[in-house]
Amino acid sequence: MEKICVFCGSSKGQDSIYEAAASALGHQLAKKGIGLVYGGGNVGLMGILADEVLSHEGTCIGIIPQSIADLEIAHLGLSELHVVPDMPQRKQMMTELSDGFIAMPGGFGTLDELSEVLTYNQLRIYDKPVGLLNINGYFNGLLAFLDHCVAEGFVREEHRKNIMVSENAGELIEMMRAYEPVQIAKWIDDIKEERKTGALNNRNI
DSSP: OOEEEEEOOSSOOSSHHHHHHHHHHHHHHHHTTOEEEEOOBSSHHHHHHHHHHHHTTOOEEEEEEHHHHTTTOBOTTSSEEEEESSHHHHHHHHHHHOSEEEEOSOOHHHHHHHHHHHHHHHTTSOOOOEEEEOGGGTTHHHHHHHHHHHHTTSSOHHHHHTEEEESOHHHHHHHHHTOOOOOHHHHHHHHHHHHHHTOGGGSOO
16 A cells, blocks of 8 residues: 545644644554655644654645635645645545545545545445544544444445444554455345346345
8 A cells, every 4th residue: 555545624623632643643654654645735634644744754745726725725845736626626636646545533525535435435436445543433423324324224234344443543554454345246236136126226326
């Protein structure tokens, strides 16, 4: 695994534990020789993460939309900084450059990016590991919601289980290195069979 994309907040959050977690993740990435791909900002958890990677002589690639760069929050000390026209192109470049994805605590933008990579993995547009750095139980509510989605038949259990979760940065990276994609052949065979029997309307793709 050469590069991991990290989704995280442009805020530091209310608790200093999030800042410490961003520093710890940055340190682990640099220590393990894994490049960071991220949103390109110099503020919040994003800035802390990037600064930590750089302080340990790691590689840090930022991708930021022009509208956000215009607000003067682009990190100008990165290994590479790509200014792109808009948010969709930012996400596209992030996914193309990265071998896996980690979501740290963040807001709407983090949830948007996380949802997209989970969906793309489900549809086999690509097979890349996705991990949640669950600091301070931040993602507990989201994980409970995903379990509810499985129980109600809107998410398949194998896709839910394919999301790696840890509160320890080093452990999460090693979990991602051992990632094995969901075996989708059986899923597709099930869908074909359900089409024959007319039961597909009870199965969510």
